[in-house]
Amino acid sequence: MEITRESGVAVWRQIQQILEREIREQTFRPGARLPTEAELARRFMVNRHTVRQAIARLEDRGLLRTDQGRGTFVQEAVIDYQVSRKTRFSENLSRQNRTSDRVLLTTADLPASTEIARALRLRRGAMVAYVLCAGETDGRRISVSAHYFPKPRFDGIGALMAETKSFTHAMRRFGVEDYARQTTRILAKMPTSEEARLLAMPRNRPLIVTEGLNIDGSGNRVEYCVTKFVGDLVQMLVEH
Amino acid sequence: MEITRESGVAVWRQIQQILEREIREQTFRPGARLPTEAELARRFMVNRHTVRQAIARLEDRGLLRTDQGRGTFVQEAVIDYQVSRKTRFSENLSRQNRTSDRVLLTTADLPASTEIARALRLRRGAMVAYVLCAGETDGRRISVSAHYFPKPRFDGIGALMAETKSFTHAMRRFGVEDYARQTTRILAKMPTSEEARLLAMPRNRPLIVTEGLNIDGSGNRVEYCVTKFVGDLVQMLVEH
DNA sequence: ACCAATTTGTTCGTATGTATG
DNA sequence: TCATACATACGAACAAATTGG
Numbered sequence: 001m002e003i004t005r006e007s008g009v010a011v012w013r014q015i016q017q018i019l020e021r022e023i024r025e026q027t028f029r030p031g032a033r034l035p036t037e038a039e040l041a042r043r044f045m046v047n048r049h050t051v052r053q054a055i056a057r058l059e060d061r062g063l064l065r066t067d068q069g070r071g072t073f074v075q076e077a078v079i080d081y082q083v084s085r086k087t088r089f090s091e092n093l094s095r096q097n098r099t100s101d102r103v104l105l106t107t108a109d110l111p112a113s114t115e116i117a118r119a120l121r122l123r124r125g126a127m128v129a130y131v132l133c134a135g136e137t138d139g140r141r142i143s144v145s146a147h148y149f150p151k152p153r154f155d156g157i158g159a160l161m162a163e164t165k166s167f168t169h170a171m172r173r174f175g176v177e178d179y180a181r182q183t184t185r186i187l188a189k190m191p192t193s194e195e196a197r198l199l200a201m202p203r204n205r206p207l208i209v210t211e212g213l214n215i216d217g218s219g220n221r222v223e224y225c226v227t228k229f230v231g232d233l234v235q236m237l238v239e240h
Numbered sequence: 241m242e243i244t245r246e247s248g249v250a251v252w253r254q255i256q257q258i259l260e261r262e263i264r265e266q267t268f269r270p271g272a273r274l275p276t277e278a279e280l281a282r283r284f285m286v287n288r289h290t291v292r293q294a295i296a297r298l299e300d301r302g303l304l305r306t307d308q309g310r311g312t313f314v315q316e317a318v319i320d321y322q323v324s325r326k327t328r329f330s331e332n333l334s335r336q337n338r339t340s341d342r343v344l345l346t347t348a349d350l351p352a353s354t355e356i357a358r359a360l361r362l363r364r365g366a367m368v369a370y371v372l373c374a375g376e377t378d379g380r381r382i383s384v385s386a387h388y389f390p391k392p393r394f395d396g397i398g399a400l401m402a403e404t405k406s407f408t409h410a411m412r413r414f415g416v417e418d419y420a421r422q423t424t425r426i427l428a429k430m431p432t433s434e435e436a437r438l439l440a441m442p443r444n445r446p447l448i449v450t451e452g453l454n455i456d457g458s459g460n461r462v463e464y465c466v467t468k469f470v471g472d473l474v475q476m477l478v479e480h
Numbered sequence: 481a482c483c484a485a486t487t488t489g490t491t492c493g494t495a496t497g498t499a500t501g
Numbered sequence: 502t503c504a505t506a507c508a509t510a511c512g513a514a515c516a517a518a519t520t521g522g
Contacts, residue, residue: 068518069517078427080425083478083480084480085480180480181480182479182480183477183478183479183480184477184478184480185320185475185476185477185478186426186448186475186476186477186478187318187448187471187474187475187476188428188446188447188448188471189446189471190444190445190446193489193490204430204444205430206428206429206430206446206447206471207428207446208426208427208428231427231428231429231446234427235425235426235427236425236426236427237423237424237425237426238323238423238424238425238426238478239422239423240323240324240325240420240421240422240423240424246497250508250509250510251509251510252509252510276486276487276488277487277488278487286510286511287510287511287512288488288511288512289509289510289511289512290509290510290511292488292489293509293510306488306489307487307488307518307519308487308488308489308517308518308519309486309487309488309489309517309518309519309520310486310487310488310518310519310520311486311487311488311519312487312488442519444518444519
């Protein structure tokens with residue numbers, strides 16, 4: 001594809017359109033790295049600034065993502081993660097025709113920190129069952145979530161999770177037929193190196209963190225969970 | 241304050257507690273930069289790693305924030321911004337005993353982009369009234385928001401906003417007694433240099449972006465708005 | 481585009497203290 | 502008492518980001 005000058009269409013805009021088509025036609029696949037700005041400048045025989053202008057527009061439109069020192073990447077499709085009273089990981093993804101997988105990373109029994117105790121209305125230091133999970137869709141890891149359950153009641157939920165891979169099923173074994181999300185707090189932060197490693201993401205891209213409180217039919221607090229999503233791949237959707 | 245060794249309390253924990261008290265007592269004010277790690281190491285006569293351990297814990301607890309190449313900062317208080325059917329900037333802050341200010345940055349009439357047209361159910365290129373605002377609380381800028389109104393109906397809303405500084409009041413002049421949020425999309429992204437400038441924040445801290453659609457009593461789409469919050473200062477709170 | 485100074489981030493290695501069996 | 506494991510503390514060097522010239 002050639003660049004035509006003095007055509008009434010700015011050179012950067014022509015480049016933008018060429019790149020856009022190549023992304024659409026999967027010449028550059030989602031998540032793949034584009035050639036460097038210098039290489040693109042050579043290919044189109046323009047100055048690097050001109051390529052940067054085209055890239056900046058595509059970034060604005062969400063088609064590309066640039067990481068300083070790493071390169072320019074084709075943005076993968078973003079998942080709309082619905083936050084509602086009935087927030088369920090697998091349902092949320094199957095609604096969008098995506099596969100969903102849970103990976104159990106750790107289970108343990110822990111004394112509640114101040115924060116967890118406040119959320120679950122326990123005394124600080126009271127024992128809670130802790131489950132650390134990863135969430136994947138279409139083979140890509142998109143979230144890591146920590147789940148806390150009050151301990152006498154949900155003893156052994158970690159083992160059950162290993163078996164069922166589903167909180168809905170595991171909770172049912174404890175007589176909780178249905179649980180509902182009472183509140184969700186949503187915030188943005190940069191990942192620690194550990195979080196970046198678990199989510200296979202660079203450190204200079206943001207996380208979306210949700211802190212949720214689940215209650216059973218009688219209003220008892222049954223679960224506090226903190227989920228960290230790759231910010232580039234997930235958006236939270238709230239219907240009021 | 242002195243560090244006592246072999247006291248049964250780890251040195252890093254003692255340092256953590258000292259820094260914690262100094263933050264609580266405003267020796268280090270919110271937003272202020274702490275002495276460098278090297279300086280603190282000299283002050284407490286320990287290795288820099290030991291100071292870093294203390295700082296890392298305080299960072300986990302949300303009291304400090306570190307920026308590579310810049311320093312360590314006392315985290316300012318975080319605002320819980322309630323996202324609901326009735327999302328109002330000033331009410332949201334007064335609920336938390338904070339002052340609120342709107343700063344009108346720009347108003348214009350624009351043809352709708354694809355995204356805006358889709359949100360407001362207009363033809364692409366149809367005219368919309370555009371208002372760019374900043375939101376401040378206690379003298380600190382926390383948000384920049386772009387508002388789009390369908391044009392024949394809300395002609396001149398920019399001028400009205402300049403006068404009233406309140407969307408609720410301005411909308412009332414157009415016969416919209418009450419409006420409600422239908423959906424909110426929440427995402428995280430890194431700021432452009434322009435966004436960072438407008439929000440007086442560094443480029444390596446995340447934004448929280450909300451995209452909201454407001455409807456009037458009859459279900460007509462009256463406003464589409466995109467608000468960008470300083471991620472370090474604001475958390476979204478959803479009650480289900 | 482580049483350099484220099486400053487500051488936090490990371491990774492080695494080494495030594496010591498503490499808890500456990 | 503010995504062995505082991507783990508957390509604590511220190512030291513050195515280098516990497517990465519920011520700032521200002």
